[in-house]
Amino acid sequence: MTKVFQIALGILAAIGGFVDIGDLVFNVEAGATLGYQLLWVIVVGVVGIIVYSEMCGRVAAVSKRPVFDAIRERLGFGVGFGALVASQIVNLMTLAAEVGGVALALELLSGLSYRVLIVLGVSALGVVIWVTPFEWIERIFGYGGLALLVFVVAAIKLHPDWGEVARGFVPHGTSSDKLVYAYFAVGLLGAAMTPYEVYFYSSGVVEEGWTAKDLGLNRANAIIGYSLGGTLSLALMIGAAALYQPLGVEPAFIGTVALGAQVPLGTIGLLLALVGILFAVGGAAIDTCFSGAYNMAQFFGWEWGKQRRPAGAPRFTLAWIVLLVLALLVIMTGVDPVLVTEYAVIFSVVALPLTYIPILLVANDRAYMGRYVNGRVANVFGFVYLVVILLVSITAIPLMIVTHQGQG
């Protein structure tokens, strides 16, 4: 039972990070627009985030240095500060989108006013973060988000064309609009490897006090957690391809995601989907909120950590409170959370190299890592993914502009 609880960090990182509002939106949009053609991208993204999460978890467990420590040291103050600003902007956009997603899920469950629910949702998140121990946050949101497994059942019940599903795992572009195909591929990779996942994960490893003895647990967390997240992403895309593509539905609402479970499974499917979305998006809001505060604290050398009481890490505590309030203000302007999500995902792609290059460098530094330095397999995967990350970071914004965010 202890082991089951110990993989909660990976499950929260995966549910809150891999199946956050960005993935819910991008996977369903990609399935509705391009059918099963981009299933392979999810697999590529899952392997990438497993490789880098394992690496940054290992670095954190062995050297006690989370990602932003490494970024500042390896990139220097100037470039590191640039990375901090870029990551904080993306974090804030993502947090605002997640807060909006929480309010939308609550609205679809309760029927109360969206704006009232934004305030209630943010207040509830603030209270949860303040009073709940780190490990219980992981458990509540990680395991609550497992209700999203309803989308796996829904995808099967929608009777997809399994031959086409199988073909979707092999890269092939039958889409007439290659740029739209490329835009969604880049967006899906960005959503899968979004930087805050590794900020949160590596800091969580330090919070939980993992050491070199826990490297097996670290690997299990990365593999099980993100594979689970990937399975949910595949289910969302397959369900959208089976249900929405033939009807010409262009998903633009969180409710459309939940409808994908309601149509095949009825009321119980709908309720499980909405509860799953609420926990996943709520977990992601906490991930991003903490990530922003971790980044600031680690960069400027403040005391940090949820495990310390607020009085023990006052500037860290102030940082997450300020981030939460800023997100509240952004979303209260009336911006569409789904649209904010799409921008956040694409902008996060641009920031990917600044996050992943320092991880790879530190993981190869024997002075820090000793005998736990990267092996040949980790390096091959690490360098291949670095090339992929560089390519997608260069192409993300041009593709967003020329395809009008995938509208063609």
Add this chain to the structure above:
Amino acid sequence: MLRLGLLLVFLVLLLAGCGGGGSVSQKDVQKQFEAIQSLAAEGALVADGAADGRSTDVFVRVHSGYLNCAADKVATNLSSARASGAADRERERAASLATHVADRLGTLSDEPGDTAGARRIAAELRADAALAKRLAG
């Protein structure tokens, strides 16, 4: 500081999807027909759930309310826009169809518990979606 403020206002307006009206091309009108098809088809799915008692009243009310707002926005934008020649006739047709779809979604949102009404609306929205698909080419 002022420049930063203006930039933020611009970004907020951009993200909020403000704007509308102006001149539209044939391709723009086609895109709007596709949007109408999407909203009508999705609305039909929501109405099916309401008709069969396989959804919740809250979900039907709230989600069809969002779809209604989106269809209403399409109708307003098309109504206030201008095009030339055949494209203008298509624009008017699209605006009219978007208004019908918005009305039906509004009714569904107002009376989520009316199963017979939901069944009728589902059929109507399916017909609207088929028409929009045909007109989108």
